[in-house]
Amino acid sequence: MMNTTHAAMGVALATPLAFAAPELAPTAALAGFAGGAFPDLDLLGGQHRRTLHFPVYYSVAAIPAGVLAALFPTAATVAAAFFLLSAGLHCVADAAGGGLELRPWEATDDRGVYVHPKGAWVPPRRWIRYDGAPEDLLLAGVLSLPGLLVFDGAVRALTVVGLLVSVVYVAVRKRLPEVETRYLR
Numbered sequence: 001m002m003n004t005t006h007a008a009m010g011v012a013l014a015t016p017l018a019f020a021a022p023e024l025a026p027t028a029a030l031a032g033f034a035g036g037a038f039p040d041l042d043l044l045g046g047q048h049r050r051t052l053h054f055p056v057y058y059s060v061a062a063i064p065a066g067v068l069a070a071l072f073p074t075a076a077t078v079a080a081a082f083f084l085l086s087a088g089l090h091c092v093a094d095a096a097g098g099g100l101e102l103r104p105w106e107a108t109d110d111r112g113v114y115v116h117p118k119g120a121w122v123p124p125r126r127w128i129r130y131d132g133a134p135e136d137l138l139l140a141g142v143l144s145l146p147g148l149l150v151f152d153g154a155v156r157a158l159t160v161v162g163l164l165v166s167v168v169y170v171a172v173r174k175r176l177p178e179v180e181t182r183y184l185r
């Protein structure tokens with residue numbers, strides 16, 4: 001799944017707050033966006049989908065963080081809860097996508113996401129065949145609706161940027177391995 005899909009998913013998580021606690025909703029949405037984007041920073045170093053991907057630890061940590069935010073709803077507690085929730089969801093959702101191969105549409109790799117307590121990789125389900133697939137763009141579009149319609153300001157602006165990046169990424173996705181092989185390896 002694209003990083004932008006995960007980020008939009010994080011914003012979508014904050015939608016109920018727009019009605020339940022509107023003063024905290026933008027903070028929750030921005031934290032959800034950041035938490036959705038964060039795990040993929042391990043593309044820059046370490047091992048992708050392992051170094052900063054913690055499907056279990058983020059999700060478990062989100063429970064006390066969520067309780068704390070419900071009992072003491074401040075910008076800090078709500079941001080922490082939504083960041084962790086979104087990061088956890090990102091890592092779980094990665095297992096629904098493709099593998100780690102250079103051309104994930106060839107479906108030759110069996111690593112979806114690394115589960116640290118298990119010490120093993122969970123295989124990719126390929127419900128979204130690969131990051132940047134047409135169905136990934138569709139999912140990103142649907143998940144962007146709250147960011148566009150429920151929120152405004154910075155959240156809406158980030159959502160628009162995310163969608164534009166997604167469209168470009170999907171358009172060039174199948175040419176990226178060639179670029180990567182030629183210039184980066």
Ligand SMILES: [Zn+2]
Binds near residue numbers: 039040053090094
């Ligand atoms: Zn990821």
